[in-house]
Amino acid sequence: MTYENPDGVKIGLEVHVQLNRLKTKVFCGCTTDYHSDPPNTHVCPVCLGLPGSLPVINKKAVEAAIKVGLALNCRIEEHTQFYRKNYYYPDLPKGFQITQYDFPISSGGYITIEGEDGEHKVRITRAHMEEDPGRLVHEGTIDRSKYTLIDYNRSGMALLEIVSEPDIRSPKEARRYLDKLRNILEYLDVFDGNLEGALRVDANVSIMGGQRAEVKNISSHKGAERALLYEIVRQKNVIRRRGTVVQETRHFDEAREITVSMRTKEEAHDYRYFPEPDLVPLKISSWAPAIAETLPELxxxxxxxxxxxxxxxxxxxxxxxxxxxxxxxxxxxxxxxxxxxxxxxxxxxxxxxxxxxxxxxxxxxxxxxxxxxxxxxxxxxxxxxxxxxxxxxxxxxxxxxxxxxxxGLLKVEGDIVETAAQEAIKENPQAVADYKAGKEKALNALVGQVMKKTKGRADARTVREVLLKELK
Known part of the structure; x- marks a missing residue:
């Protein structure tokens, strides 16, 4: 049986996984245990991007990223390198994000999910490391907010961005992919999915071979499914009205369950990537065999x-x-x-x-x-x-x-069940007549009466057998 996809839906997911089982952030010594503390209390010159501060790589974060890559059937690259991704946003105090570009830590993997027509492989393009920006807290919805607060406690947390190919064909498959990915990550013990911001999703979706829209910062699996359902309907409506679906970035408003436009399309050159001068390339291929031996049963x-x-x-x-x-x-x-x-x-x-x-x-x-x-x-x-x-x-x-x-849940048997069955037959002559007239459902009604009399303590199968014997 071949799955039919008449609307040509193609979905690719970029999942940002916070490696929050580590004790410290990815480039500094600040603790990762900030979730229950006041805003801006777990920060230092490095995660605030103050002049003169220098990042130092957390080796445990690299090992955790390799572990995830192996579990996702990825190829661990011979060496990896960090870059600066340059853009300005209030939650990014340095004016750039330290991430990976040409040399991700792993690539070319897959996850097997239960698809619309049986088991289905979703290819993993790459999984690369980066630092988490801060958290923006909007007063109201993002498009109507009167003001926005910033919490830098999250800034500098180790992130792994897992990018899939557009092999997902429906919102339901997207949710199953996220469920399976979270399941694998929990088995690896690299993150706690119950913590705020632990797993965030950017969804790329297109229909009928048209331009794709990227829906940003979805915070739950259910939210991803709903955002994609809305976005597919929106794109279909644009095409039905003879409009053009433009490549753009959109935001999912969870309260209203709609997506709203944020900005038009962006390309890689817009970010002016260049190698991070304060971090040397890492040769990691020799690490993989030893880490592979520590993988748990997946x-x-x-x-x-x-x-x-x-x-x-x-x-x-x-x-x-x-x-x-x-x-x-x-x-x-x-x-x-x-x-x-x-x-x-x-x-x-x-x-x-x-x-x-x-x-x-x-x-x-x-x-x-x-x-x-x-x-x-x-x-x-x-x-x-x-x-x-x-x-x-x-x-x-x-x-x-x-x-x-x-x-008083102990099961009743023998004479008690027989007596209850006889009483049910005597008290429900119409049900008895219906059963004898060939209406099988009438027997179920009698079984229910016996169960009621025995307060649910009789075995339904035994009750049925006793009733059939009495009715004969």
Missing amino acids: PDARRLRFIEQYGITDEHAKALTSELKLAVFYEDVAGRVDPRMAAVWVSDVLKGELNYRDLTIDAFRKEHMISIIEILANNKITEDGAVDIIRTILDKGGSPEEIVKEK
């Missing part, structure tokens, strides 16, 4: 191992390896109970309940999950009862054993 490799080792489905393996903490949680549970049963309850039930409450896996103790599956496997509670226990723990706390006792 998501795709762990997914294949889960399928082989635990005998679970590919769908469950993908869900369970989509987050590092979830994968670790599952393995700890699967080591104590039936792995297949654990896969169903962790990926399908627990993850769904956590998502509904906007919680992470940290909100649930693995010992509780083990207890619930053990009680269920011993046929002491129903599946509905197990779900009730999970919901109660998340909403009110407590242990599985306490909740089973307090709510």
Whole structure:
């Protein structure tokens, strides 16, 4: 099956990843632990760009960048060099940004995502290092702001810009690409995606082979999907009105969920790149083999191992390896109970309940999950009862054993189920008549009545069997 893309949508993403697991910034000794502190309190002459200050490269930042390049199947270049990218913006105190240009640290990689028509490779053009500028805080929206405040705490943080080829064909694929990229980065332990500014996206999008628009500074995966949806519709409307889609830079207004024009197209020569005179080129090809040996098991490799080792489905393996903490949680549970049963309850039930409450896996103790599956496997509670226990723990706390006792969730069988089935048949003659007239759905109504009478403590499959026996 071939994916049809009638509008010729092409999307390429530039993802700015903050390497915030480092202790210090990329060119100075300022701490990276600034997120909960007042503005402009983690700065020095280097990150403020004061005259006479000189940058010194953070070796750990280079090693982290090589690690990411290897994980993205990139080629680590023989040597890398820093450049000055010259432009003026209030959050850039030096009047230029130290970045990489002709000699990025890695290039030519790919990420495999779940595309619109099966697995799909998105090529990585390059991943290069640079410094983060400061943070602008607008009063209101960017196009209507009365004033703008500047916080330089973020200035000088180590960034890795990961640039993809325009291989992404829909906003949904873009979101899956970002999810997969974040997943890989978390496995590598090079960044904390929960911190403000940790991952920012610039999206390049065009349709029908027209000019591209670049949407800047998108701060979330959901925001990227919404920005692209809006931008594709906007470009289609321009063409439908016989207009011309011009190459420009646009800003995504998250509050209004629209993009607004910022400036017309820019080219590389507009930035007057030239080598950074205060930083020498780095020969890094010899670093790669040693760093490659330190790479952890990555998501795709762990997914294949889960399928082989635990005998679970590919769908469950993908869900369970989509987050590092979830994968670790599952393995700890699967080591104590039936792995297949654990896969169903962790990926399908627990993850769904956590998502509904906007919680992470940290909100649930693995010992509780083990207890619930053990009680269920011993046929002491129903599946509905197990779900009730999970919901109660998340909403009110407590242990599985306490909740089973307090709510009376122990499964009922035998005479109690038979008595409830007989009462349901006697009290619902119309449902009985409908079933005997060939309406199968009527049986479901009777099952529901029995479950109500037993307060959900009977096994639905057993109830169905008992009802069929009584109805005959």
